[in-house]
Amino acid sequence: MRDLLERVRTGTTSADEALEVLSELPYRDLGFARVDLHRELRQGAPEAVLADGKTPEQVAAIFLALLEGGAGSVLATRADDAAREAVRKVAPDAEDDEQARCIWVARSVPEPRGVVVVVSAGTSDGPVVREVQIRARLLGTDVVVHEDVGVAGVHRLATALPDLERADCVVVVAGMDGALASLVGGLVRSPVIGVPTSVGYGSAHGGTTALNAMLASCAAGLAVVGIDDGLGAGTIAARIARGRE
């Protein structure tokens, strides 16, 4: 918005054009959705589509609008079979991952810069790991994954140590007690992003236990995204790894 006002001030854009720009240009109105075509310019990452709570037709229409708006890549998350099927119809070049319930098109992904290392506590964290990985790659970073290295058998973390040391950002995906985030947060030099998952039953309380444990951790270089929010973790991790642009 400040750019716009500066262009108004410097005469590159007239005030009339500015109002027009603000009110009409930067999104596309589908009635049920206002697709933010401006986000990639503004923040370096295209809007992602949360399929959950939308009809397959709505998901596909938003997906298509983003592609037509020139997005370098588009990603829909939490997309069930029907939603992914609907997207494939409007974007035949889409790739998808059934377990992670993701579908995406990558038409123009930035040259990779920096390395994100993702470690997970257990096999059941797999779908969230995948979501982190897909998002971070689409935003232009290399991603290395080490799964199932939880603290119940901490020696399994050993092979991951060289990668953890060279990471520009580490993402820890863990449910249950979330203890892996504290352990890794006490070992590495780079920023650590924790992703609590809803894995586990009973006292895991759907991910709340892992979330609170990560937040209460005394490992000081650790910040956390919402439960199962692989998209959020992939986004911030890629931004950290790519550095100032």
Next chain:
Amino acid sequence: MRDLLERVRTGTTSADEALEVLSELPYRDLGFARVDLHRELRQGAPEAVLADGKTPEQVAAIFLALLEGGAGSVLATRADDAAREAVRKVAPDAEDDEQARCIWVARSVPEPRGVVVVVSAGTSDGPVVREVQIRARLLGTDVVVHEDVGVAGVHRLATALPDLERADCVVVVAGMDGALASLVGGLVRSPVIGVPTSVGYGSAHGGTTALNAMLASCAAGLAVVGIDDGLGAGTIAARIARGRE
């Protein structure tokens, strides 16, 4: 890890070998899982497989890897029909319990030592009772079970008294108000492990009420595992009952 360093120090193992051992040997990497083949050596109990959140194929592959890694016994919990079916294909000698959703293979179980007595408050606690029982037996202890002896009809506990007195460890399985744990905890001499269950509706809050009641109990020899965590209770009870090894 200390063993390893000691072997390095005493020359039984070279430093090069030690690194190798740490990084490569003690688990098997299946890609989606790093199966901890070292746990039975380290802790006297093989890794158990939590089937919930894994595909049947993943469960079966981990089960098989543990067997091939030489585990004396393998147990998968929270395994639905598909998961148990998949396991049976890779381990035709597997036994299972449909109600408890457990499947296991017992190829070399330790000679039983000590007695674990399991009491439950009601019939609906049955599946968790079964999980405690299976796990504790696989770890090498005798298990005696008295079901449905809750405090609403406390005289039903009478027949269990002789067993409670000779127990090396008592496990109390109870949902709703969890009051049986407090009562038993005030009667017996041996350590008591409480297992809150998600049995009950409304104010039972999915087991949280029983859990908090057990934790707040003023019966001082009582410790608690997570809601419905029969595996955890069976493990610690067997360790207590077997004593120092």
Next chain:
Amino acid sequence: MRDLLERVRTGTTSADEALEVLSELPYRDLGFARVDLHRELRQGAPEAVLADGKTPEQVAAIFLALLEGGAGSVLATRADDAAREAVRKVAPDAEDDEQARCIWVARSVPEPRGVVVVVSAGTSDGPVVREVQIRARLLGTDVVVHEDVGVAGVHRLATALPDLERADCVVVVAGMDGALASLVGGLVRSPVIGVPTSVGYGSAHGGTTALNAMLASCAAGLAVVGIDDGLGAGTIAARIARGRE
């Protein structure tokens, strides 16, 4: 109670005497309290006095009644300055610990058997560590303590490893994320008792975060007592360490 009925059956005790025993003998009625003089016989551990919520006079009176009832040792916990002062008046040989708010008399403690190893995550867990230690020693076991070995600097745990290996029972005292319990629970062979503490602020939620994390841990030989409940942990740890009596 069963002993009593058996003595009735075998003629050592008449039915009249039995009723008398049950109704009058095993406690002392102070009006505001019925002091359980029978607990040491029944469970091997004397009743402890929770000073919190009682007047100093009540604490002292109960303390005295237990001593006069022949208790081998008496312990009052959560006793503020006034309560400890009142106890010292009725029991001049009492020892106390200001930080842990405990006061106790040890007139006849059982010959120590077994070893309890207590590890804590941070310095602020000190008062709870002390409560575990005092209780477990009064019940007749050796106690070894390693403080401030939390996962944020996991190498500090190294010196504790030899003790952890020889322990008959390990107690882990930790607030915040409680991750130390999971880590230790994945390393040792002996039963592990976790004590969540109310140490930490904000997302530590007064110990609830540590509690839930310990309960949700996938370290299978771990059970947990209530928040800050050093007394409970000391009791069950001593019972485990002493083994069957």
Next chain:
Amino acid sequence: MRDLLERVRTGTTSADEALEVLSELPYRDLGFARVDLHRELRQGAPEAVLADGKTPEQVAAIFLALLEGGAGSVLATRADDAAREAVRKVAPDAEDDEQARCIWVARSVPEPRGVVVVVSAGTSDGPVVREVQIRARLLGTDVVVHEDVGVAGVHRLATALPDLERADCVVVVAGMDGALASLVGGLVRSPVIGVPTSVGYGSAHGGTTALNAMLASCAAGLAVVGIDDGLGAGTIAARIARGRE
């Protein structure tokens, strides 16, 4: 209200008088309070004054208004030193109980009918026990109290059994795990009212644990009032014990 309309219909009261009655008569307006002088007529029990959150002057003024309105007895609960002092100034014949923070005047108490038996789990429940006792007596019933008979030493309940059997209503006062309510609820024939107390620390969660445990109890003749609500328990217990009037 229906009485009023019936008197309108039968001509005992004119419609004009009725409106007057409804709008002006049955309470006294002190500006900050509308004292319900009609409650004793309507429900057989005078309005009680919750002192907490009111200034001492307000408490005393309401107390006085009730007395002047002809109440047979008046009770103020949760009254600190200043509030009780203020009440004594307007009602020199008031009795009070410092521990229970109650002050009351009994000018015309109904002839006692029925027996309420109050049992408590521990000494610290004393203030709530006292509040139940005072209220129930003011409403005209006999009250018998057995304190400190919690399940950790269940034999202490034995002396109370004869009273429990002859009770018209039993009130169980208990904090922590609230297990005493379930136990008593499984033994007696009469209705049982549970009063969870905020006694205990950590996992007692200020009485919520005891409350939920009592509500989730499978003892079917048990109903519960709010945490520490001795007034409510005393009121319903007296109504039950007195029977239809």
Next chain:
Amino acid sequence: MRDLLERVRTGTTSADEALEVLSELPYRDLGFARVDLHRELRQGAPEAVLADGKTPEQVAAIFLALLEGGAGSVLATRADDAAREAVRKVAPDAEDDEQARCIWVARSVPEPRGVVVVVSAGTSDGPVVREVQIRARLLGTDVVVHEDVGVAGVHRLATALPDLERADCVVVVAGMDGALASLVGGLVRSPVIGVPTSVGYGSAHGGTTALNAMLASCAAGLAVVGIDDGLGAGTIAARIARGRE
């Protein structure tokens, strides 16, 4: 238990017989259940069967055992189609209510005494109303029902006023804000039992909102049972209405 000891003391029963009685007689052991045949004698109400969490076969077996044990009536609650079908096979004279998921046999119900009046806030509370009604009738009391008289249209309560005035016990069934319990609790003379229901969505929080509102009500003659616990409410209401027996 005290009866037994008294018979021991007075010589009506020998100690040997007493032990036998306690350990063997008062329940029937089905393996997965210990059916409390003694409850009707002890508490005047037979054990009810909570079908939820049990297999249809288990429900039917317990039902049959109670009938064979001589119960005057048997009631199973939360019984789905399969459970009710299974019960009908062993008890062809069973009546059931599909909406309330109850099935029962009434072979010898006590002569009715007293009146329980049940009022509900809305139509959706119907199944719980039915459960209260069935249980209270089986225990021998008259039951009058007024449904859908919630505070949003408070004039609908008018027709119920005469019944509310003659009730020996009032039961208020309400979800959402539970306000009907407070209103009724401020009007009537008799004891009031509140039953919070899980009716409502969003901020109703599955009945917790109604529960807390009822507990926090300043209507002093009101006590509460667990969420949706029609059985509990019916039991205590019948006991109150029948009075001392």
Next chain:
Amino acid sequence: MRDLLERVRTGTTSADEALEVLSELPYRDLGFARVDLHRELRQGAPEAVLADGKTPEQVAAIFLALLEGGAGSVLATRADDAAREAVRKVAPDAEDDEQARCIWVARSVPEPRGVVVVVSAGTSDGPVVREVQIRARLLGTDVVVHEDVGVAGVHRLATALPDLERADCVVVVAGMDGALASLVGGLVRSPVIGVPTSVGYGSAHGGTTALNAMLASCAAGLAVVGIDDGLGAGTIAARIARGRE
């Protein structure tokens, strides 16, 4: 009620008639429901039917009773396919909205007065937006809707600004973090009603997060209805927009 008493006083209505009116006239008793035919007169808005928790037959019968009682319009919410089908049978002129699960008949809607502007954070909030819109229109107000203008792309709110400025009442529908309510609440002059929705996963906690955020907002002209409660928001918004009647 006061109207009635005044008519009694002024002689327009006799006392006998008044009692009759109160007890019999203003609702229709269907047994399972007492349909409040008086609400439209009393509050200017007819009773709405919450279909959730009622059988299709009950929904249709209540719907019909309201129509027969002369309601200007009737609306059933949370009505699944079966409920809507049942209503269509008794009211062939009913319109419905599948996504919003609403069905309604508008026979005599008040002349529109005032403007309600509804803005929503995302496409998934659509069903709740629709419920607000339908209800507010049936109560006689114009409704303008701007969907999907959440703070993640705040420029999309620009087109809505002219409408926000001319609104008599603004309704903000938002799940997840509910931040749109705070933003709008800081911009506009008119009263703002927030509707938190259950949209979002994990840390959205089924709408509780949005609810609390709206309540804690420091935008001072904002009040909130329950989670997903489009009906409530539509009702109060229409009342505000129409002004004093």
Next chain:
Amino acid sequence: MRDLLERVRTGTTSADEALEVLSELPYRDLGFARVDLHRELRQGAPEAVLADGKTPEQVAAIFLALLEGGAGSVLATRADDAAREAVRKVAPDAEDDEQARCIWVARSVPEPRGVVVVVSAGTSDGPVVREVQIRARLLGTDVVVHEDVGVAGVHRLATALPDLERADCVVVVAGMDGALASLVGGLVRSPVIGVPTSVGYGSAHGGTTALNAMLASCAAGLAVVGIDDGLGAGTIAARIARGRE
């Protein structure tokens, strides 16, 4: 912002001036605070000062900045003695209310329009009632107050009925069960704003119970502000009562 852009477009304001306006004019930077001098213009109500969490010096400085910025009135809430003392030094014409912890200056209050009627459940709700009243009057509306008319003695509401009928907006202030809001919400025609208060103990849960009850109420014309948020209620009530400006 749109006004500004329109002035840019119409030439009344140059783009350079616009940027200046946006970045520099509408607030005053005190370093620790950016005082929003524009709010009264934008929203018709000046910024209020929440004293809680600020030093007395900060409160006074912000207060003064608002006055110097030309505010018609300024109000500080949750101001303890020290904060009110500090304000009086910079604004000797300030009035205050100790119980409500409010202090304010009214230099130019709008001509009153519309009537807000405030009813409260009990005397202890007084301070919040006062905060509503002060705020609503400062924003230019008449305020009528009826205190202590809770549902436990519902006849006390009768005198308030004529005022409730003529209100343009009703505010209900209630703690504990919050039932008064539902009752009033079912009676009146005007919009109702509920203010849950933290009055009550135990199961009142610091106002959360009243809050949830109000949100779950089926009285459809009711919206709610945060716990104890008299300021918010006063603001929206005044806006509703004054109508479109």
Next chain:
Amino acid sequence: MRDLLERVRTGTTSADEALEVLSELPYRDLGFARVDLHRELRQGAPEAVLADGKTPEQVAAIFLALLEGGAGSVLATRADDAAREAVRKVAPDAEDDEQARCIWVARSVPEPRGVVVVVSAGTSDGPVVREVQIRARLLGTDVVVHEDVGVAGVHRLATALPDLERADCVVVVAGMDGALASLVGGLVRSPVIGVPTSVGYGSAHGGTTALNAMLASCAAGLAVVGIDDGLGAGTIAARIARGRE
């Protein structure tokens, strides 16, 4: 640890030395604390001292041990007057901030690299802002602060826009609804760290509301630390801003 093993392998370090290193060198044992002298080497940031829960003497001793261990800087947080006084005695060159309860010594701070921009919602967030600022500067980064720019007066954010655009990392400090984090998260390109604060009352729930709102935000480049955890935010922000080292 891997470094160590590599040095063992390459012969730079013997195995004996390695064990020594691991067990003895990297921390200093004060009995009540094991000060992690190795953390600055391992993670680039020295251990910080959480004063809360420690005695002043303990805080000072740990502070001194870190200084003597060669720390470039030492910071104690949540240090009350007594703790800060004690530190000043052992470190006369310490600076402190009373409002933020921080005390620190900066003997050798890294050359600043990168820019962290901190924005806060309100004045009361000041102490947490200060903690972020102090920590980030000690770790070697430039810090720019804009306070009190919350969404209730969003134009105040305008002056901060140029700084937000040049930031390498943005930290948003906000209590109440935490909405500022979502707004900023939707505007900037750099990673955003949210710090929920315990500012606000009632529905702010001590920071939990802000925390959940930030976690549920759909601004995808946002991660969060614990409530009031300025230290954690300062640490990760500095690591992000400095980039790979």
